[in-house]
Amino acid sequence: MPTDNMKQAIDYSAMPDERGHFGIYGGRFVSETLMQALDELSDAYHKFSNDSDFLAQFDADLAYYVGRPSPLYHAERLSRETGGAQIFLKREDLNHTGAHKVNNTIGQALLARAMGKNRVIAETGAGQHGVATATVAARFGMECIVYMGAEDIVRQAPNVYRMKLLGAEVVPVSSGSKTLKDALNEAMRDWVTNVDTTFYIIGTVAGPHPYPQMVRDFQSVIGREAREQIQELTGRLPDALVACVGGGSNAIGLFHPFLDDEAVAMYGVEAAGDGLDTGHHAAPLCAGKPGVLHGNRTYLMEDSGGQIIETHSVSAGLDYPGVGPEHSWLKDIGRVNYTAVTDNAALHAFHRLTRIEGIIPALESSHAVAYGVQLAAGMSPEQSVIINLSGRGDKDINTIAKIEGIQL
Amino acid sequence: MSRLQGCFARLQAEGRKALIPYIMTGDPHPQVTVPLMHAMVKAGANVIELGAPFSDPMADGPVIQAAAERALEFNITLEHVFDAVSAFRRLDDVTPIIMMGYLNLIEVAGYESFARRAAEAGIDGVITVDMPPEEGEGYISALEGAGLDPVFLIAPTSTDQRVAKIGAVASGFVYYVSLKGVTGAANLDVDSVRQQVEMIRGHIDLPIGVGFGISDADTAARVSACSDAVVVGSAIVKRMAAHQKHTPDQIERIIGDVCELLGSMREAMDAVPVDEITRTA
Numbered sequence: 001m002p003t004d005n006m007k008q009a010i011d012y013s014a015m016p017d018e019r020g021h022f023g024i025y026g027g028r029f030v031s032e033t034l035m036q037a038l039d040e041l042s043d044a045y046h047k048f049s050n051d052s053d054f055l056a057q058f059d060a061d062l063a064y065y066v067g068r069p070s071p072l073y074h075a076e077r078l079s080r081e082t083g084g085a086q087i088f089l090k091r092e093d094l095n096h097t098g099a100h101k102v103n104n105t106i107g108q109a110l111l112a113r114a115m116g117k118n119r120v121i122a123e124t125g126a127g128q129h130g131v132a133t134a135t136v137a138a139r140f141g142m143e144c145i146v147y148m149g150a151e152d153i154v155r156q157a158p159n160v161y162r163m164k165l166l167g168a169e170v171v172p173v174s175s176g177s178k179t180l181k182d183a184l185n186e187a188m189r190d191w192v193t194n195v196d197t198t199f200y201i202i203g204t205v206a207g208p209h210p211y212p213q214m215v216r217d218f219q220s221v222i223g224r225e226a227r228e229q230i231q232e233l234t235g236r237l238p239d240a241l242v243a244c245v246g247g248g249s250n251a252i253g254l255f256h257p258f259l260d261d262e263a264v265a266m267y268g269v270e271a272a273g274d275g276l277d278t279g280h281h282a283a284p285l286c287a288g289k290p291g292v293l294h295g296n297r298t299y300l301m302e303d304s305g306g307q308i309i310e311t312h313s314v315s316a317g318l319d320y321p322g323v324g325p326e327h328s329w330l331k332d333i334g335r336v337n338y339t340a341v342t343d344n345a346a347l348h349a350f351h352r353l354t355r356i357e358g359i360i361p362a363l364e365s366s367h368a369v370a371y372g373v374q375l376a377a378g379m380s381p382e383q384s385v386i387i388n389l390s391g392r393g394d395k396d397i398n399t400i401a402k403i404e405g406i407q408l
Numbered sequence: 409m410s411r412l413q414g415c416f417a418r419l420q421a422e423g424r425k426a427l428i429p430y431i432m433t434g435d436p437h438p439q440v441t442v443p444l445m446h447a448m449v450k451a452g453a454n455v456i457e458l459g460a461p462f463s464d465p466m467a468d469g470p471v472i473q474a475a476a477e478r479a480l481e482f483n484i485t486l487e488h489v490f491d492a493v494s495a496f497r498r499l500d501d502v503t504p505i506i507m508m509g510y511l512n513l514i515e516v517a518g519y520e521s522f523a524r525r526a527a528e529a530g531i532d533g534v535i536t537v538d539m540p541p542e543e544g545e546g547y548i549s550a551l552e553g554a555g556l557d558p559v560f561l562i563a564p565t566s567t568d569q570r571v572a573k574i575g576a577v578a579s580g581f582v583y584y585v586s587l588k589g590v591t592g593a594a595n596l597d598v599d600s601v602r603q604q605v606e607m608i609r610g611h612i613d614l615p616i617g618v619g620f621g622i623s624d625a626d627t628a629a630r631v632s633a634c635s636d637a638v639v640v641g642s643a644i645v646k647r648m649a650a651h652q653k654h655t656p657d658q659i660e661r662i663i664g665d666v667c668e669l670l671g672s673m674r675e676a677m678d679a680v681p682v683d684e685i686t687r688t689a
Contacts, residue, residue, distance in 0.1 A: 032566055033563035033585060036563075175473055185465075293464060294466070
């Protein structure tokens with residue numbers, strides 16, 4: 001474990017380096033066909049992320065289209081019943097389209113438009129990123145293709161229909177495990193083939209440089225707002241932050257603006273599925289090892305020969321064998337604690353929040369709620385914990401009903 | 409002189425171009441791989457590209473991905489690739505073998521250890537689809553340290569600047585990906601290939617192989633007229649995919665099918681008039 005002195009020496013804002021490395025993680029591991037496109041994207045992102053008109057447009061869209069700032073809600077009843085720290089929920093579920101994903105798709109769609117690309121593609125797991133992409137594509141009048149694992153299409157039927165209503169073409173992917181990773185492979189193939197006309201809107205803080213950095217920057221609005229809001233509400237910084245981690249974009253979005261605040265502990269919650277010891281999970285940071293997949297070096301779920309293994313989580317949005325490279329780095333340097341919550345614990349938290357606060361959380365976010373409540377229980381009432389409620393659970397009601405044997 | 413250098417030097421002296429078939433190790437059955445390699449050499453192959461199956465082959469189309477899935481049903485690992493090459497080398501110490509795969513297999517093995525074992529098995533060069541030169545420092549030095557050629561891809565989207573950068577680190581030959589897209593994509597435009605190959609020659613003093621989208625003898629001949637080597641992958645793998653059983657009869661039939669295609673390509677490539685070769689070389 002690094003010492004406090006080592007932590008102080010780290011300039012978090014300087015990461016990644018020019019070629020997208022977070023320590024040994026990140027980078028750009030793609031076929032040659034995409035290298036030039038990624039260089040162009042890096043240049044465009046560098047240019048527009050320093051352009052005041054572009055940033056003003058982004059902020060205005062977040063305010064008037066997404067509905068930001070999202071509230072930081074003091075879950076008083078949940079806090080009281082838990083009997084520990086005060087629990088605050090960052091309400092990303094109240095964003096337009098119902099999750100944090102739209103913060104990023106707005107940013108990337110603005111960039112696509114600025115770069116003159118009128119066709120956007122995306123991969124999606126739970127369907128939230130697909131919906132968020134289809135939404136901004138509709139608004140900007142762009143052609144939109146969404147790749148989605150055939151299994152996820154079944155699990156997330158309402159979101160598939162939403163994407164179609166928004167004018168997107170949803171392409172089922174039947175290779176491999178038929179989930180998010182396979183959708184990502186297929187989206188990469190589309191991009192390689194149509195690289196001149198197409199902008200690939202990646203939905204998480206993974207992939208080749210500059211995606212992990214760019215998506216983090218777009219999502220950091222979550223943490224910037226939360227940092228101001230908690231100080232307004234409590235007069236001080238929080239004691240802990242909790243967010244679920246699949247690819248890790250909502251977590252990085254919340255964590256990043258707090259990284260320099262050493263007293264703020266951070267917990268990233270992966271999907272333990274049936275339990276870490278069963279092997280049926282989606283927790284590369286807790287139970288995987290470093291490797292290279294989808295354009296970056298990061299922790300992966302892989303076998304001893306380097307083949308990517310199939311993951312399991314009740315939550316489609318966490319069902320991914322990799323994770324954003326910045327998380328891998330934050331794990332290794334000890335700045336963020338990574339833990340995992342089982343399907344059952346997440347389902348329990350789903351019901352608890354729904355019944356106690358009248359807020360139906362996404363199954364992904366339910367993982368964060370489960371761990372956050374457990375963490376708060378061991379803290380004192382003067383302390384505070386912010387849980388990122390990254391999305392709303394309407395999309396999951398079919399899954400929940402099925403698990404519980406209820407016919408809708 | 410390495411096997412690859414020797415191979416290209418011999419071909420140049422004969423006024424011929426290299427024919428490079430690609431097969432996936434263990435596809436459609438582990439027993440097919442080594443006999444097929446020998447048969448392909450007899451049918452006119454000069455270099456063999458041997459795929460190592462990976463679960464997430466992002467740069468490949470459905471044909472090669474299906475081959476990887478078939479091979480992975482037999483749990484084909486890097487060890488099996490090395491074993492196949494060692495077995496091949498017992499009867500053929502001349503034909504160069506290039507391993508083609510994805511970086512994660514090599515990451516897990518460790519660069520140095522991978523390179524040493526690959527060289528010991530008799531592999532001559534390595535193409536790692538998702539390893540661009542920018543990330544390749546440790547990888548390149550490990551391969552070169554073991555006497556292996558790091559072979560790099562060049563794409564239609566590669567700028568002059570990128571081609572020069574690749575030229576600075578590549579050895580053995582370079583592989584021009586003749587299409588934007590994945591392996592096994594539609595037919596290619598030979599004229600634009602010719603222009604790109606000329607651009608590459610301005611930067612890189614290595615033989616230039618061309619692949620992606622070469623599926624018949626006529627295209628192979630036309631591409632060979634403007635390059636040093638023709639790589640054929642999906643068209644071969646497609647023929648193998650038709651055979652799911654692996655009785656001795658079927659193995660003969662798979663080999664026969666693949667070699668028929670290679671033979672026709674060899675014949676068409678060798679029939680390209682020498683003056684056309686000199687003109688475009």
